[in-house]
Structures are given as C-alpha cells and as structure tokens.
Amino acid sequence: MHSGFFVSAPGNSGESEYYGGAVSLDATVEGLAGELSTYLDTNRVNQVRRAYYYAEQAHEGQMRKSGDRYITHPLAVAHILAGLKLDHQSLMAAMLHDVIEDTGIPKDALAEQFGDDVAELVDGVSKLTQIEFRTRAEAQAENFQKMTLAMARDIRVILVKLADRLHNMRTLGPMPYEKRQRIATETLDIYAPIANRLGMHAISTELEDLGFSSLHPMRSRYISKAVEKLRGSHREIIEDIRSRLQEKLEERGFPGRILGREKHLNSIYNKMKLKQKSFHEIMDVYAFRIITDNEDDCYRILGAVHSLYKPMPGRFKDYIAMPKANGYQSLHTTLFGMHVNIEIQIRTEEMEHIANDGIAAHWMYKNEPTSATSANQTRVDRWVKGLMEMRERTDDSLEFIEHVKVDLFPDEIYVFTPKGKIMELPRGATPVDFAYAIHTDIGNATVACRINRNLGSLSKPLQSGQTVEVITAPGARPNPAWLSFVVTGKARSSIRHTLNSQKQAESLDLGRALLKKSLNGFGVRLSSLDDAQKQAVVNHNQVNSFDDLVSDIGLGNRMAYLVARQLVSGAESAESGASATDIKGADNAPVTIQGTEGMLVHFATCCKPIPGDPVVGVMDSGTGMVIHSDTCSRLPEDNEGRSRLTNLTWAKDITDEFSVELRVELERQRGVIAEVANAVAMADGNIERINVDEQNARFGVVSLVVKVHGRKHLARVMRRVRNIKAITSINRVKY
Incomplete structure (x- = not known):
C-alpha cells in the first residue's frame, strides 16, 4: 500500500x-x-x-x-x-x-x-x-x-x-x-x-x-467505479506529493513510512448526501498517513510537512494530547500545495494499531501494557459503565435506546475541568451535560457555571478547549427546562429520572395532606386506619399499593373525599354517589400551603394569588393542584362545582416571591416610567415585566408585573407608586 x-x-x-x-x-x-x-x-x-x-x-x-x-x-x-x-x-x-x-x-x-x-x-x-x-x-x-x-x-x-x-x-x-x-x-x-x-x-x-x-x-458500484477512475487520472499528482513528503523526511532524518489513506464508499456517500457536496468536491483532497516511531517524532514530522506546504488555518487537530473518546490518537493537519488540499495524519505504530483495532489492541499489548492501551481500556469501561447507569435510571426501553444512539454517534468536543482533566462530550453539549458527565449528583445540584472563569449560560453549547467549572448548591434540583437543550443520553435520562422521582414524592405528600383533611371531616385519623381497611380500598380501586392510591389523589386523578369515605365506610358500601352537601360537610378543614410545594402545586396565571389572599385549590387531572384566588372569575359558580374545591390557608413563614400584575394610569411626563421603576425598587419590589398599553397626548396606561412576598409587601409597593405626582391611579389586575 x-x-x-x-x-x-x-x-x-x-x-x-x-x-x-x-x-x-x-x-x-x-x-x-x-x-x-x-x-x-x-x-x-x-x-x-x-x-x-x-x-x-x-x-x-x-x-x-x-x-x-x-x-x-x-x-x-x-x-x-x-x-x-x-x-x-x-x-x-x-x-x-x-x-x-x-x-x-x-x-x-x-x-x-x-x-x-x-x-x-x-x-x-x-x-x-x-x-x-x-x-x-x-x-x-x-x-x-x-x-x-x-x-x-x-x-x-x-x-x-x-x-x-x-x-x-x-x-x-x-x-x-x-x-x-x-x-x-x-x-x-x-x-x-x-x-x-x-x-x-x-x-x-x-x-x-x-x-x-x-x-x-x-450506488455502491457507481461510487466504486468513479473512485477507480479518479485514482487512475490523479496517479501522477499523488506520486509526486508522496515522493516530496518522503524526501522531506529523509532530509530531516525522521523515521516514517507514508501510506495513502482510504476513501470508504459509505463515508463518500454520506458526505454527498448530508453535506450536499458533489463527488468531485469530496474526492478533491489527497489523503496520506505517516507512521513513525514515537510521539516526539510525530511533532517533528508535523513541523517538516508544514515547512513543505502551507497549513490551512483552523484545520490542525492534536488528538495525541487530547485523544478521542474511543482512544484514537493522531495529529491531523490540512495543507495547501500543488493547487490541491492535502490531508495528513501523523501517528506512531502503536497509535496505528489502536486506531484500527481499538479495544482489541488491549490484548495485543497486554504482555507489555502501555499508557495508550490502558487509557483506551479505561475509556471503554467508562462508556459501558455509563450505559449501565443509564439503563438503571431509564424506565422506558425505547427512551434508553434513544439515549444510547446519541452516544454511539458522537462528534466530539474536548473541554477541561478546573484541575486540567480532559472531558470528551458530543458536539452541542452544554455545561449541564458536562456536570452530568462528571457525576449524576453534581448534575442534579447544578445552579450555575463558569466558562474560562467567567459566569456563563447553562444552555449555551460548549466549544473545544474551554475550561468549565460547575457551581452547585445543596438541595438544588434539576430544572425541567434543561431537557430542551441537553444532548447527552446520561444527562437526559438522569434529569427525567430525578424529575419523575421528585414528582412521585411530591404527589405522595400532597395526596397524604388532602386525604388527612378529608378523613378529619369524618372524625378519623389516617394513622388509626388498619392495614386491612387500606388493602380493601386498594383492591377495590385496582391499584398496586396504598401509596399509589395516595399519589393518584396528589396528581388530581382521584378525589380525596371519595377515597376517605371508602376507608371509613368500607370500599364496597362507599360507592361514588356522594352529594355536594356531603362533600362540603366532610371537607371544610383547610390545607396549609407553603408556596414551595414543587411540581404539583401551580399558581393560576389568571388571578395570580399571593400570600394573604383567600385561596382555594382546584385538582387538575395528572398535574396536581392549581391555586386560585377565592374571587377568581374562572372558578365554578354552582354549589356542586364549589364543593369540589379544596380550602387552603397560607403558612406563616413564607419567604418566596410571587408575581402580581398592576395597572398604572399616569400623566405623560419625561422620565415618569423611570420614576415608577425606582419607586418599586425603593419598596424592595422586583419588576418582572413592564409594558405601555395605551397612550394619548396627555395620559398613558402602563402594565407592570412585580414580584412581591405577600399582600403587605404589595400594599407597600402600591403606596410608593401612588405617591408619584404624575400617577392618577394604580390597581391590581385579576382576570
């Protein structure tokens, strides 16, 4: 060859x-x-x-x-x-x-x-x-x-x-x-x-x-014939380049054999199809491989070929210092000479074996193991271990193969940890993928990142050569929005697994609170029920366990009152023909909410309730509870509909912020919007959004969405804004 x-x-x-x-x-x-x-x-x-x-x-x-x-x-x-x-x-x-x-x-x-x-x-x-x-x-x-x-x-x-x-x-x-x-x-x-x-x-x-x-x-026969034809017509140029490279190596005294690189039918076809390139565009590259004795010679030969032909900017890759995920090592450079592009790979004999045989080279060298073969073995072990972890976390086998296919077709980038360790990731990977590649627990606790020592976006794809540092916080949880931008199978399966576990735990907690409240209406404590009563209701509802039944209540798939009545009266006699009056009578003790219940408690976007507002809960099948202000126009008017609402009360020590929409009418003056923003800030409020809705020559209406801690804080913000001379009125908006 x-x-x-x-x-x-x-x-x-x-x-x-x-x-x-x-x-x-x-x-x-x-x-x-x-x-x-x-x-x-x-x-x-x-x-x-x-x-x-x-x-x-x-x-x-x-x-x-x-x-x-x-x-x-x-x-x-x-x-x-x-x-x-x-x-x-x-x-x-x-x-x-x-x-x-x-x-x-x-x-x-x-x-x-x-x-x-x-x-x-x-x-x-x-x-x-x-x-x-x-x-x-x-x-x-x-x-x-x-x-x-x-x-x-x-x-x-x-x-x-x-x-x-x-x-x-x-x-x-x-x-x-x-x-x-x-x-x-x-x-x-x-x-x-x-x-x-x-x-x-x-x-x-x-x-x-x-x-x-x-x-x-x-297609295979056509491409094969075209390659044969092209190879014949270009034989002189190929031989000329090869002999020049050989002369340069001999002149410098470097050991090395020069091989022509193969063009594979499938890769030619894929490049034509995916990159929309013609056959001649793809084949207009002359590819050689130089095999030498050791790493130092690889770099010396690189210098020699760069002195022979000009290197093309941005086309040099050092896979010796930063091996590919599968253990591949080589120097890649593209040169411009004799009016054609010349691709050259430079590697040692051992790297050549590992490039061709990969993990199998481990056995070839096992009597005299080298750092390259052991590194290759470690990479494969890490990949297989990653597959096993992914398999354990993924409930759905179709989801598993979707994740694995991502990892089987990587177009890698190489980034550094703060300590200088190299991490291989697929192209398009984000800091969140990087965090999960280090460890699942680090991924789950990620809150921010630094890229090259500067704060960076968690969703922005990483580039080769960057140093990435992940910032974690105890008690932090994965954000469901991460699923829209992560690319690695490990990150995706870990996020889904954690969110599913979180949803399950939260549905159990919410379901238990609602069931206790309903049982209190019957004068019964959940702890006083024996296993036989629970099992009878589990069998009657055809679920696997009592926890599954309670989770269904938290998810809004079952009514707490009906399950409570079955537990009290016996599953067979307590069928679901309850009147609204019965439910209301048994269901009037309020449930306390913190505002931080998680994925199964949502605040209605129509009335935007805040601590201090009288509130009720509406169970929404499969997604949990939606909290509305008691006076919200979207709530049912009839007795039966009202009876199915859950009475709620706010906990005393809420520190979270809640969104409120305000409508501000004002006289148009220079700088008045800045005055409004300043007044909100002076009252420790935080403006989330500001829009000028209507205006004429003298008056305007501004819509503000402000973050506050509760009704008292809201009153303080409104008072500050109302004190501005140009403000004619300010009202809270509830749809």
Whole structure:
C-alpha cells in the first residue's frame, strides 16, 4: 500500500485482508494454528485447535446458505480475531459460538470441556445472536439493553459478535432479499457504531461499506467505479506529493513510512448526501498517513510537512494530547500545495494499531501494557459503565435506546475541568451535560457555571478547549427546562429520572395532606386506619399499593373525599354517589400551603394569588393542584362545582416571591416610567415585566408585573407608586 486514493472494496481489499479477508474453502485449522503461534504459546494454540474439532463434530452435516460446510464460518470468525491478536479464550469462543444455539449442546457441557470463562463467552454471544433488532422498536430497545449487559460482563463477547457479524456480512450474497436488507440495516444502525465507539476503525468501516453495498448495490458500484477512475487520472499528482513528503523526511532524518489513506464508499456517500457536496468536491483532497516511531517524532514530522506546504488555518487537530473518546490518537493537519488540499495524519505504530483495532489492541499489548492501551481500556469501561447507569435510571426501553444512539454517534468536543482533566462530550453539549458527565449528583445540584472563569449560560453549547467549572448548591434540583437543550443520553435520562422521582414524592405528600383533611371531616385519623381497611380500598380501586392510591389523589386523578369515605365506610358500601352537601360537610378543614410545594402545586396565571389572599385549590387531572384566588372569575359558580374545591390557608413563614400584575394610569411626563421603576425598587419590589398599553397626548396606561412576598409587601409597593405626582391611579389586575 503506497499512496493516494484507496477504497475498501467489500470483503477483499485494503485493510480488511488484515482481518482474515474472505476465508477460502480449503482454509484449515492448521493454517489458523500457524498464525496463532506467532503470538500464543503452544498449549494455548492446542486449546483453540481442540475447540475447532469439538465444533466441527457438533456442526457435522450442517451447511450454510452458500453450500459450504457450516464449520467454515466459526473458522473464519476465529481468523478475524487472530488478525486482532485476541486471547485464546476469545478464539475458542469464536469456534464454539453457534454450538449452544444450533446443536443443542448445553452451556454446562462446554464449561466442563473448556472452562467457565469460555462457556460464559459462548453463552453471551449466543444470546446476542438471538437478537433481531428490526422486529419492532420496543423489541429492538429491549435487546439493546441485553447487549449492554453482555458488554458490561465481558467486553470480549461483543468482539466475538463483531467478528461473527463481519464474516456474515462478507458472505451475505446467498441470503433472501428481505433478510439481507434487515441484516444490513441492523449492521449500519447498531454494530458499525459500536465497533467505532470501541475504536475498531477497520472493522467499523468494513461493516459500513458492506452494509452500504447490500442496501444500495447500484450506488455502491457507481461510487466504486468513479473512485477507480479518479485514482487512475490523479496517479501522477499523488506520486509526486508522496515522493516530496518522503524526501522531506529523509532530509530531516525522521523515521516514517507514508501510506495513502482510504476513501470508504459509505463515508463518500454520506458526505454527498448530508453535506450536499458533489463527488468531485469530496474526492478533491489527497489523503496520506505517516507512521513513525514515537510521539516526539510525530511533532517533528508535523513541523517538516508544514515547512513543505502551507497549513490551512483552523484545520490542525492534536488528538495525541487530547485523544478521542474511543482512544484514537493522531495529529491531523490540512495543507495547501500543488493547487490541491492535502490531508495528513501523523501517528506512531502503536497509535496505528489502536486506531484500527481499538479495544482489541488491549490484548495485543497486554504482555507489555502501555499508557495508550490502558487509557483506551479505561475509556471503554467508562462508556459501558455509563450505559449501565443509564439503563438503571431509564424506565422506558425505547427512551434508553434513544439515549444510547446519541452516544454511539458522537462528534466530539474536548473541554477541561478546573484541575486540567480532559472531558470528551458530543458536539452541542452544554455545561449541564458536562456536570452530568462528571457525576449524576453534581448534575442534579447544578445552579450555575463558569466558562474560562467567567459566569456563563447553562444552555449555551460548549466549544473545544474551554475550561468549565460547575457551581452547585445543596438541595438544588434539576430544572425541567434543561431537557430542551441537553444532548447527552446520561444527562437526559438522569434529569427525567430525578424529575419523575421528585414528582412521585411530591404527589405522595400532597395526596397524604388532602386525604388527612378529608378523613378529619369524618372524625378519623389516617394513622388509626388498619392495614386491612387500606388493602380493601386498594383492591377495590385496582391499584398496586396504598401509596399509589395516595399519589393518584396528589396528581388530581382521584378525589380525596371519595377515597376517605371508602376507608371509613368500607370500599364496597362507599360507592361514588356522594352529594355536594356531603362533600362540603366532610371537607371544610383547610390545607396549609407553603408556596414551595414543587411540581404539583401551580399558581393560576389568571388571578395570580399571593400570600394573604383567600385561596382555594382546584385538582387538575395528572398535574396536581392549581391555586386560585377565592374571587377568581374562572372558578365554578354552582354549589356542586364549589364543593369540589379544596380550602387552603397560607403558612406563616413564607419567604418566596410571587408575581402580581398592576395597572398604572399616569400623566405623560419625561422620565415618569423611570420614576415608577425606582419607586418599586425603593419598596424592595422586583419588576418582572413592564409594558405601555395605551397612550394619548396627555395620559398613558402602563402594565407592570412585580414580584412581591405577600399582600403587605404589595400594599407597600402600591403606596410608593401612588405617591408619584404624575400617577392618577394604580390597581391590581385579576382576570
């Protein structure tokens, strides 16, 4: 492989040969054993050989759709894993991965023959093989959760599965059309992104190209022919650039080999489709990769190529100092030379292996682990752990897969913590995403942030290179509005989980207060009711528990009075035919409100009640209680409607602020609006909104929305405003 444009023709060219390519019919276990002996000892090679003979016997008589003996498939999967230099247990599992499902041999028998680790791997792969992601969205989501569990137990399960899927994709031809389409779609949606997330670039791109050529054979052939044609016509320019780069390296005495970078069919197609670019715009870039010995040489070679061709501003990326989330490291630069753009990646041999093999490089280097491979392993562990946390917090499996897909397609940015630690986040992530990436509890307690030491907006997307500091407060809670701008799955699922828990706790508290009040009307205390009475009412109302029944009252889905009457009279005899008089008689003790009850107590926007106003509560199904002023025109007039209102009383020590609308009539004078604003401020009020509604040459009407603590505070604000000479009248507005 020298230079210029290479395209990975599915299954038989480019780097795919490194993973075993299409295994020929005469491929034998001895050929595999020879490959394994380059990095495994004789005893382990013999264990893999033994697993092959066991699988061969188990699959005796079974054939693939292509007409080949079935054993050729496990052997091919093992060849792919041997190309990745995986451990002997993974290779044994590759040989045996279809034995449990296809031959009826139980897991216990495999454990007895080959040990528990291999049996667990085979069992994990078998369970993943049974997954069909495209049956229904719900099933797809459930199955993705199973895959997450399998990865969490042993990441090698997914490596064997990826190799299995790669060989199946290479030999997809004989399958029926519908099955080919389903498998190809599943590969592009699930398996290729997972391979990419695990840093396994070579497998990821081959899966993408194979999936693309199965789904769109005509488009694939067209792009492939166009690439071949272009490569031929540009051969001289490519060779000229390559030789100049080589001369520059030799002149400076830097070790390094220069490879042409491949252009993959699927990525060309996606760029044409998503970026609305023509084929020639995308291909008008000459891509090279320079592989050298160590990190220092990478930076020296960067200087050398920049002295040869001018670098394009803003196109340099240092993924060595700041690796991608999947462990990828390299220097990227774009140069302008010979009237064309030249893209260059510079990396070490080890970075090259990690770029192609990702997590699998961990096994390749495990006898001499390096900081890069251990960092890669740590990243993958963190990602899988994050998936597990998300799975525990997400009630709905469809919601889970929605979150996971966000994390499988990241376009990363890199930001710093105040201590200099690098955090990888998807593009568009906000300080709230950053807070949840550190820890769920920090996200939940976030109240503000500093970006590069200056106070910043929680909703503004972050940029690479910023230093982000999160400011937390004890007792703070997530804001439901955050869901409109967070982008990471972890942040979204954590916020929803916390809000749901909060809503549940608040509905229970409100429901209990309303039920106690109704029971008091019957002269009964909630604490005096025995479990049998409660259970009878639970059964009658067909709910799971007494707490669920009480929550339903708090949410406004059930009437507290009716549940109270059932508890007092017995569920069967106390049906819901209560008269308004009965309810009123039993329901007159007021419930105390603080104004800080949370998500289930809302203040009506029509009458804007404040502490000191006589107030009543209206239960709104599913959302809790809405508090209205007793004189609000929106309240029902008839006795039955009034009887269903909840009498409320304000607590004495309320410190919160409440909105009030005021209508101010005034004579038009220069600076009068400023005088009004100043008067409100002098009375410790806070103007939320100010509008000039009507005016003529002499008089005007101004609408003010002011924040006050209660009626006394409001009276003080109105008195201050009324004392201005130009004010003719001031009134509180209630609709």
